[in-house]
Amino acid sequence: MAAEDVVDLLARTAEPGLMAMPSGRFFGWVIGGTLPAALASDWLVSAWDQNAGLRYATPAMAAIEESAGAWLLDLLGLPAACDVGFVTGATMANFTGLAAGRWRLLADAGWDLDGDGLAGAPRIRCFVGRERHETVDLALRYLGLGRPTVVDADDQGRMIPAALEAALAEGSGPALVCLQAGNLHSGAFDPFPETISIARKHGAWVHIDGAFGLWAAAVPELRSLTRGYEGADSWGTDAHKTLNVPYDCGVAIVRDALALRSAMGLHTSYLIQDPEGPGDPFEKVPELSRRARGVPVWAALKSLGREGVAGQVRGLAAAASNIAAGLAGLDGAEVLNDVGYTQVCVAFGDDDTTRAVTARIIADGKVWMSGSRWRDRDVLRVSVSNWQTAGEEVDTAVAAVASALAAVRGS
Ligand SMILES: *Cc1c(COP(=O)(O)O)cnc(C)c1O
Numbered sequence: 270m271a272a273e274d275v276v277d278l279l280a281r282t283a284e285p286g287l288m289a290m291p292s293g294r295f296f297g298w299v300i301g302g303t304l305p306a307a308l309a310s311d312w313l314v315s316a317w318d319q320n321a322g323l324r325y326a327t328p329a330m331a332a333i334e335e336s337a338g339a340w341l342l343d344l345l346g347l348p349a350a351c352d353v354g355f356v357t358g359a360t361m362a363n364f365t366g367l368a369a370g371r372w373r374l375l376a377d378a379g380w381d382l383d384g385d386g387l388a389g390a391p392r393i394r395c396f397v398g399r400e401r402h403e404t405v406d407l408a409l410r411y412l413g414l415g416r417p418t419v420v421d422a423d424d425q426g427r428m429i430p431a432a433l434e435a436a437l438a439e440g441s442g443p444a445l446v447c448l449q450a451g452n453l454h455s456g457a458f459d460p461f462p463e464t465i466s467i468a469r470k471h472g473a474w475v476h477i478d479g480a481f482g483l484w485a486a487a488v489p490e491l492r493s494l495t496r497g498y499e500g501a502d503s504w505g506t507d508a509h510k511t512l513n514v515p516y517d518c519g520v521a522i523v524r525d526a527l528a529l530r531s532a533m534g535l536h537t538s539y540l541i542q543d544p545e546g547p548g549d550p551f552e553k554v555p556e557l558s559r560r561a562r563g564v565p566v567w568a569a570l571k572s573l574g575r576e577g578v579a580g581q582v583r584g585l586a587a588a589a590s591n592i593a594a595g596l597a598g599l600d601g602a603e604v605l606n607d608v609g610y611t612q613v614c615v616a617f618g619d620d621d622t623t624r625a626v627t628a629r630i631i632a633d634g635k636v637w638m639s640g641s642r643w644r645d646r647d648v649l650r651v652s653v654s655n656w657q658t659a660g661e662e663v664d665t666a667v668a669a670v671a672s673a674l675a676a677v678r679g680s
Pocket residue numbers: 299357358359360361402404405451452453478479480481507519
């Protein structure tokens with residue numbers, strides 16, 4: 270087939286099976302839209318077709334991604350000396366940070382992970398909050414670290430520091446503590462100063478899953494949410510959520526460059542020669558060959574600027590709080606979480622009604638919101654993650670829920 274016919278066929282055939290994820294009226298899961306500069310730069314990345322793993326081969330891609338990485342560290346208030354790797358999403362960002370942690374913990378315990386593998390190694394005790402994202406468990410599984418110890422959380426899903434202390438004190442040996450910035454249901458953040466200082470006391474590696482929450486650090490008014498989080502060892506986030514670049518783009522940030530490059534690199538001898546050097550992009554991510562997915566991050570940051578990023582994230586949180594206020598005003602609706610960031614969980618009396626309202630919203634098609642279960646209840650989850658969601662979309666969202674609720678009541 271001719272190329273243009275192939276593209277035309279694809280566009281026509283896929284259309285009925287596409288979901289309007291780039292829309293400002295899409296509130297499902299935690300799914301961002303795409304900023305124009307990010308979208309166009311992603312097309313450039315495809316057209317350039319650079320294999321971005323090696324600095325020598327593609328110096329432009331390495332330079333752009335390094336700029337993007339340095340800007341991110343500055344924007345998020347993380348140490349400038351951290352290594353930044355551009356991965357496919359937060360799952361792999363968590364995997365990357367935790368892999369660096371595994372390497373460091375075992376190296377410090379005198380175990381040669383690269384040479385001898387995991388069998389017979391000192392057991393690494395892994396601790397996660399009760400409401401961590403399941404992809405943390407997945408990353409631990411990829412790493413052969415097994416099922417983590419679950420630490421209790423409060424009513425917003427925040428890890429309870431005393432519970433972490435008790436769990437860590439129960440045993441000894443290498444420990445990995447995985448905290449969370451941004452709970453999928455409540456938007457809540459773990460108490461970092463307390464949990465990190467407890468983890469430190471036990472010599473643990475601390476990783477923070479901040480798939481969408483890390484971005485709160487870019488907003489002066491929201492910065493209290495991430496207070497103390499810069500004391501961790503590694504952080505994982507997504508660019509394809511809150512920043513609004515196209516799929517797939519996540520960011521792994523690791524303080525201990527030697528641990529990261531030892532876990533992910535192919536040339537450990539090079540590190541010994543030049544431990545201060547910038548390294549090759551492939552040493553910071555699981556892949557060798559990959560697209561230059563950091564370029565759309567650069568473009569998004571360049572187009573928004575520092576104030577623009579803060580404005581975007583602030584806008585998402587404001588829209589969430591306005592939607593929550595609108596929903597709380599509906600007779601029979603109950604907002605279940607403290608809305609301090611971008612997530613809203615609402616229930617409509619019993620589970621059957623909540624499920625019926627959710628189904629009705631989707632059938633009506635004015636907005637898209639997904640259901641979930643939280644604190645033993647069915648909930649309608651509203652996640653505000655699209656840069657275009659503002660005044661009008663907020664009103665549309667509340668009206669869509671109101672109308673679905675009325676329809677369910679009337680039936
Ligand atoms: C979305 C999300 C993940 C997984 O990110 P992917 O980009 O889907 O790999 C992990 N943790 C949290 C808190 C998330 O919201």
